[in-house]
Amino acid sequence: xxxxxxxxxxxxxxxxxxxxxxxxxxxxxxxxxxxxxxxxxxxxxxxxxxxxxxxxxxxxxxxxxxxxxxxxxxxxxxxxxxxxxxxxxxxxxxxxxxxxxxxxxxxxxxxxxxxxxxxxxxxxxxxxxxxxxxxxxxxxxxxxxxxxxxxxxxxxxxxxxxxxxxxxxxxxxxxxxxxxxxxxxxxxxxxxxxxxxxxxxxxxxxxxxxxxxxxxxxxxxxxxxxxxxxxxxxxxxxxxxxxxxxxxxxxxxxxxxxxxxxxxxxxxxxxxxxxxxxxxxxxxxxxxxxxxxxxxxxxxxxxxxxxxxxxxxxxxxxxxxxxxxxxxxxxxxxxxxxxxxxxxxxxxxxxxxxxxxxxxxxxxxxxxxxxxxxxxxxxxxxxxxxxxxxxxxxxxxxxxxxxxxxxxxxxxxxxxxxxxxxxxxxxxxxx
Numbered sequence: 001x002x003x004x005x006x007x008x009x010x011x012x013x014x015x016x017x018x019x020x021x022x023x024x025x026x027x028x029x030x031x032x033x034x035x036x037x038x039x040x041x042x043x044x045x046x047x048x049x050x051x052x053x054x055x056x057x058x059x060x061x062x063x064x065x066x067x068x069x070x071x072x073x074x075x076x077x078x079x080x081x082x083x084x085x086x087x088x089x090x091x092x093x094x095x096x097x098x099x100x101x102x103x104x105x106x107x108x109x110x111x112x113x114x115x116x117x118x119x120x121x122x123x124x125x126x127x128x129x130x131x132x133x134x135x136x137x138x139x140x141x142x143x144x145x146x147x148x149x150x151x152x153x154x155x156x157x158x159x160x161x162x163x164x165x166x167x168x169x170x171x172x173x174x175x176x177x178x179x180x181x182x183x184x185x186x187x188x189x190x191x192x193x194x195x196x197x198x199x200x201x202x203x204x205x206x207x208x209x210x211x212x213x214x215x216x217x218x219x220x221x222x223x224x225x226x227x228x229x230x231x232x233x234x235x236x237x238x239x240x241x242x243x244x245x246x247x248x249x250x251x252x253x254x255x256x257x258x259x260x261x262x263x264x265x266x267x268x269x270x271x272x273x274x275x276x277x278x279x280x281x282x283x284x285x286x287x288x289x290x291x292x293x294x295x296x297x298x299x300x301x302x303x304x305x306x307x308x309x310x311x312x313x314x315x316x317x318x319x320x321x322x323x324x325x326x327x328x329x330x331x332x333x334x335x336x337x338x339x340x341x342x343x344x345x346x347x348x349x350x351x352x353x354x355x356x357x358x359x360x361x362x363x364x365x366x367x368x369x370x371x372x373x374x375x376x377x378x379x380x381x382x383x384x385x386x387x388x389x390x391x392x393x394x395x396x397x398x399x400x401x402x403x404x405x406x407x408x409x410x411x412x413x414x415x416x417x418x419x420x421x422x423x424x425x426x427x428x429x430x431x
Contacts, residue, residue: 050149054079058145061168065176068169068214070280077138077175079145087134087148092127098191100329101365105376109328109365112376112410112423114341114400116253126256129248138171140184145171162219169215173208180287195334195361198262199291206267207283210275255340262336266297273300294336295358308359308383314418316364316379325366325377325425333361338382342393345400354396357389358382359417368425377425378410383418390414397421 368375
């Protein structure tokens with residue numbers, strides 16, 4: 001499945017004070033919505049004039065983004081309405097359209113490697129989660145905003161105009177990024193690397209979140225700025241500390257929820273560090289060499305050294321698989337995902353420290369030709385900084401699989417600084 005992502009917004013309902021706008025995060029939308037348009041439209045936008053009113057608000061927010069960012073849009077950003085009755089169908093399609101394999105095979109693969117437990121009706125749960133929260137989205141394939149008018153009217157409130165402007169600036173930052181970077185093409189090129197895609201998302205969402213806080217300072221009258229309290233960015237980061245508080249996440253595996261939060265929490269910290277060392281010019285400089293790993297995002301301000309890549313002989317590649325199986329898809333998971341796997345293995349506080357020994361990885365998933373949905377296997381190789389680091393990763397990872405029946409238990413071994421985790425195509429527990 002493609003990566004999942006999210007955007008912070010105020011909890012629906014009246015916001016009596018400006019700080020409430022940045023104190024209550026919500027987590028909508030899947031990764032493909034590079035920026036969900038979570039705009040809260042003021043009352044009185046119903047009827048045939050909605051399209052024109054939305055276009056006007058987008059144009060106003062677009063000018064604010066240009067002023068703060070110091071970069072001009074190359075073209076106006078189009079907008080359109082998406083009726084609520086069509087939302088579920090659109091979300092369901094978007095969730096699976098860029099998957100390398102059918103959703104059921106993808107979910108079985110994540111279960112085999114240990115990222116999630118088998119979950120009944122997983123696609124339905126995910127679709128419902130996003131359908132409950134999405135107000136709209138920016139589609140990079142069409143370079144257009146879509147807004148769900150029924151949802152936008154429902155969330156209007158006393159602070160609606162200001163909140164709408166802030167959220168529009170966040171999402172229009174994604175439109176500006178799209179015009180500068182060509183996001184659809186860039187993301188598709190990273191389709192075989194969860195790690196690289198998460199790193200890119202972190203930069204995009206971090207930049208948009210920081211710009212949104214600058215828009216808040218720009219928009220709030222001088223005599224009301226003291227009500228903001230401390231640093232708005234720090235308040236946002238504090239609100240991202242607990243993925244368990246994500247609204248509507250009940251019944252959805254923790255991995256997906258944490259993946260929603262990561263680009264915002266880590267990406268905002270990364271952009272903030274860049275800004276401290278040179279403002280928006282430093283961010284522009286980062287555009288010339290965007291981070292390609294979550295390791296870089298996790299260490300803002302640290303210049304990455306040369307990576308120790310898997311050798312050609314160690315790097316799993318798609319091809320014939322013994323035992324009557326066929327390759328289904330492949331990926332590079334990266335340090336952040338490795339840390340999640342180690343956390344699920346019970347490594348506790350040692351998980352992130354051990355994952356920091358990551359240098360490179362590649363995993364190939366395969367399925368039985370006779371039973372592709374129920375019989376799944378994989379070969380995952382991880383190169384670490386040293387043989388000691390590799391042994392530590394292997395030791396912490398092994399308990400994740402020890403409770404499985406012997407025939408369904410992946411084998412974890414090391415060879416020098418390479419960890420190998422392998423599982424022949426076997427029938428997995430049902431959801």
